[in-house]
Amino acid sequence: MTDARDPDTPVGADMATVAASGAVAGGGPVLRTRARSQWWDVWDQFRSHKGAMAGAIIFLLIVLVVLIGPYVWDVDPTKTNIRARNAPMSLTAPFGTDQLGRDIFARMIEGGRVSLAVGMTAMLLSLFLGTLVGVLAGYFRRLDGVLMRLTDLFLALPLLPLLLVMVLLFREPLTAAFGIEMGIFILIVSAIGITSWMQTARIVRGDVLALKEREFVLAARATGTPPRRIVTRHILPNIMSPIMVSATLGIATAIITESALSFLGLGFPPDFPTWGRLLNDGVPYLELYPGRAFWPGMAISLVVLSINYVGDGLRDALDPRIRGR
Amino acid sequence: MTALVKVRDLRMHFPINSGLLRRQTGAVKAVDGVSFDILEGETLGLVGESGCGKSTCGRAVLRLYDITGGTIEIDGRAIEHLSQSDLRQMRTTMQMVFQDPQASLNPRMTVGAIIGEPLLEHTNLSRAEREEQVQVLMDQVGLNRAFVNRYPHEFSGGQRQRIGIARALALNPKFIVCDEPIAALDVSIQAQVVNLLEELQDRLGLTYLFISHDLSMVRHIADRVAVMYLGKVVELAPRDALYDAPLHPYTEALLSAVPEPDPALAGQKKGRIVLQGDVPSPANPPEGCNFCTRCPRVMDVCRRIDPEFREVAPGHWAACHLHDAEYNANAGQTA
Secondary structure, three states: OOOOOOOOOOOHHHHHHHHHHHOOOOOOOOOOOOOOHHHHHHHHOOOOOOHHHHHHHHHHHHHHHHHHHHHOOOOOOOOOHHHHHOOOOOOOOOOOOOOOOEEEEHHHHHHHHHHHHHHHHHHHHHHHHHHHHHHHHHHHEEEHHHHHHHHHHHHOHHHHHHHHHHHHHHHHHHHHOOOOOHHHHHHHHHHHHHHOHHHHHHHHHHHHHHHOHHHHHHHHOOOOOOOOHHHHHHHHHHHHHHHHHHHHHHHHHHHHHHHHHHHHOOOOOOOOOOOHHHHHHHHOOOOOOOHHHHHHHHHHHHHHHHHHHHHHHHHHOOOOOOOOO | OOOOEEEEEEEEEEEEEOOOOOOEEEEEEEEEEEEEEEEEEOOOEOOOOOOHHHHHHHHHHHOOOOOOOEEEEEEEOOOOOOOOHHHHHOOEEEEEEEOOOOOOOOOOOOOOHHHHHHHHHHHHOOHHHHHHHHHHHHHOOOOOOOHHOOHHHHOOOHHHHHHHHHHHEEEEEEEEEEEEEOOOOOOHHHHHHHHHHHHHHHHOOEEEEOOOHHHHHHHHHHOEEEEOOOOOEEEEEEEHHHHHOOHHHHHHHHHHOOOOOOOOHOOOOOOOOOOOOOOOOOOOOOOOOOOOOOOOOOOOHHHHOOOOOOEEEEEEEEOHHOOOOOOOOHHHHOO
């Protein structure tokens, strides 16, 4: 998976790493470590992970296109042109047009903004909730039973009916308070966030339970470190890996769930493009115009894959035992 | 000399929950009525076989557990009922060195951060002052100052244990519980670490509770030795008295198992006592004396009455009916 272990990797690349670690020694007879910030070490390790670097570049590119795209490619994504419907890829419409003649590239850019924003925010929310519940349940014995039963409760809830009820109940007040787009954005993000934290909570709780019995946590207690700082200083940094994995998977789930909601007519309005909606719109035309489902699907996969690799690289870079190897 | 640590009738029972409602159905009596004093500046060795409650006892004395019963007094202050937040201030007086130097250091923190953590928690030193103090501590335990930004996995076992010792020393404690600090180390490194502990004791006037199952090492470092069996101290005596004339049959058996380093003398060792059977479960200890199921000199009374832990000879305590004139006619002679 990591390119560093790939036998095809030219030897020169590894030599560069060796030379870099040689610089650590300082060149002098005394083996002195640098006093420079640890974040430089993290960056060095991250840079040496080729998959992570490729992932980071692709992800940044997608974000850039989505952010700057509308200024460069100023085609109105909602403008219909029946004469040019279902057009193939061309210079005037790079990804072709849909059944109403709308430019798919422009719609992808517009939809990417929403999908990425929903994905990232929902992922952060579910990560926050999951980590909070997991750490509290794992570390504080008294809360364990209550919080884990709550988690089971959420896992047992049928998600779609719950989302339907939430949307029905809160769509009106939220759109009234924040405007139609912002209101629905908040609704969808919180709906996805509070229905997808359970896996993270369970994984985190398990790791915290194991970590809590390690001697360095006991040593911190013997030092008199209060529980909240034991959690932030000793527990959280050591459960980074499962949190990272949950995060990368969470983005994908959030984007897909958003498309499912939109498909059911509960998310954004039908003419409002998101990647998930574009994908769903393209499915009926899969045989005639496979490009219509291909491009949004490609975008979602690329985002998920690149974030996965970034997460992988970050996890390695943040672990001092792997760093510098 | 006054007693820095006074432990009376310390009990640490872990509940066993079972059944559908997870009701408590019993308790593992890991430590069951342990009493001892540790004088200021001395080392009390605590020995016993695996699972006899040595480590639990050490941790309970520092109140890392909420104890079931008994009293603990450290430096003139009773700590058995203090809440964990009140204990915080006391933590500067009492510290601990752990068995596994790999597990007791957070793999994600640098050496400087690990040694500096107690300072960060208990003092208001500025960052620069703290770093300076960490360097002084590293000098004290013989670590190269240049290693301050390294991570625990970059060190050898002995060096890691030095980091653990430096952390324990950071707040100038009076009392340190050493929980098998040498058990996970190479024999050649063990000597280094023990010498370091002794040197620090001379220099800083530390008091140790030295937990170990290595009888030879305890003989080397301890002033007095307590022997534990199944959650109880069966014998407590000054080092030489205990090693030369053990009073409890369990201590005798334990000492007879120490290997003889001289091959020429190895075969001639007299009276190797081999105990039969296993240690009973601490959840269900036998009636009477805990050792009655395996004792080579068991009497009828041992199976009925739990022997009292009493001073048999001056400074030499034991819990055995053999030394009780009421039950054993030869009591006077054996003592």
